[in-house]
Amino acid sequence: xxxxxxxxxxxxxxxxxxxxxxxxxxxxxxxxxxxxxxxxxxxxxxxxxxxxxxxxxxxxxxxxxxxxxxxxxxxxxxxxxxxxxxxxxxxxxxxxxxxxxxxxxxxxxxxxxxxxxxxxxxxxxxxxxxxxxxxxxxxxxxxxxxxxxxxxxxxxxxxxxxxxxxxxxxxxxxxxxxxxxxxxxxxxxxxxxxxxxxxxxxxxxxxxxxxxxxxxxxxxxxxxxxxxxxxxxxxxxxxxxxxxxxxxxxxxxxxxxxxxxx
Numbered sequence: 001x002x003x004x005x006x007x008x009x010x011x012x013x014x015x016x017x018x019x020x021x022x023x024x025x026x027x028x029x030x031x032x033x034x035x036x037x038x039x040x041x042x043x044x045x046x047x048x049x050x051x052x053x054x055x056x057x058x059x060x061x062x063x064x065x066x067x068x069x070x071x072x073x074x075x076x077x078x079x080x081x082x083x084x085x086x087x088x089x090x091x092x093x094x095x096x097x098x099x100x101x102x103x104x105x106x107x108x109x110x111x112x113x114x115x116x117x118x119x120x121x122x123x124x125x126x127x128x129x130x131x132x133x134x135x136x137x138x139x140x141x142x143x144x145x146x147x148x149x150x151x152x153x154x155x156x157x158x159x160x161x162x163x164x165x166x167x168x169x170x171x172x173x174x175x176x177x178x179x180x181x182x183x184x185x186x187x188x189x190x191x192x193x194x195x196x197x198x199x200x201x202x203x204x205x206x207x208x209x210x211x212x213x214x215x216x217x218x219x220x221x222x223x224x225x226x227x228x229x230x231x232x233x234x235x236x237x238x239x240x241x242x243x244x245x246x247x248x249x250x251x252x253x254x255x256x257x258x259x260x261x262x
Contacts, residue, residue, distance in 0.1 A: 024244060031237035048234035052242070057235055063223040064239060066134065070219065071202035074141035079195045081142070082149025086190075087183060089150065090157040104147045115144060116211035123212060132214030140212040141205065145198035152194030156187035192254055200247065 026038075031049070035042030055061050089100045107115060123136045164186070168178040184191070206221035213222065220243075224236055 027237050028241045028244075031234055031241045033234060036231070036233055048238040049242075051235045052238045059223060060220075060235055060239060063218055063220045066217055067203055067219040067221075070134070070138050070141055071199050073138060074145050074202045075195050075199040077142050078145035078149050078198045079191060082146045082194055082198075083153050083184070083187070083191055085146065086150045086153035086157060086187075087179075090154060104150050107144055107147050108151070112205075112207035113211075116140070116208040119143065119208065120211040132212060133216040134213075137209050137213040137217065137219070140208050141202045144205075144208060145202060148197045148201065149191075149194030152197060153187050153190040156190035157183075160186045196251065196254060203243065203247075 030038055032044050032046070033041055034045035034047060051057055052060065085104075089097055089104070092100060119136075119140045120132070123132055123139075160183070164182055165178055168182045169175070173181070204221070205219075206225060209219050210222055210225075213219070218226070220239065224232065224240075227233075227236060
């Protein structure tokens with residue numbers, strides 16, 4: 001590879017990284033801007049973080065509680081359902097397995113607005129127009145998180161020796177014991193990856209939450225969308241920066257533990 005070719009590859013990589021991370025960097029810098037306009041720098045301040053952690057902005061605190069609680073519950077439920085679903089699909093014969101994989105991939109290929117509208121219509125049909133709220137938004141998040149967990153766990157199951165489970169049963173293990181001590185440890189990395197992906201997607205979601213939450217409850221993305229039509233103050237930059245840093249630290253810890261396990 002010539003030096004010129006290597007140089008242009010590095011330039012291309014730098015451009016991609018700037019395109020991905022420069023907006024996040026700008027947001028983090030603006031969270032310390034004492035002014036309310038993003039077009040000018042009026043001085044360094046922790047005011048927006050003080051506003052955030054003091055709890056004086058009730059709307060942000062409420063939206064953050066909804067966002068985190070829905071994300072945590074949806075992650076736990078979808079991880080359990082997705083792991084069990086992946087084990088079930090892995091044990092199927094080729095034709096039923098192909099059909100189930102098609103059904104699993106279908107929600108991931110549909111636009112979010114199609115998923116959101118279809119779930120909204122389902123909830124309205126089942127319980128009426130005033131039924132949408134926290135529970136329906138939670139159910140929607142579990143619905144779109146579960147396929148991602150299945151697709152994260154299945155590759156690990158395919159890497160596992162298919163006779164390991166049978167050997168455990170032959171040695172006297174019960175199906176439940178073999179599941180907990182043989183299968184799940186073998187696909188632990190896939191489970192952790194699926195859980196992280198589910199948590200991130202749940203925190204990030206706006207479109208599906210917008211259609212399934214109704215007017216009774218809103219998460220952080222819905223609150224920011226509503227505020228953006230008027231004015232976004234620095235508190236939103238502060239909460240977004242804090243969430244980004246927490247997710248980054250969590251991801252680094254998970255990756256480190258995964259590397260040590262390998």
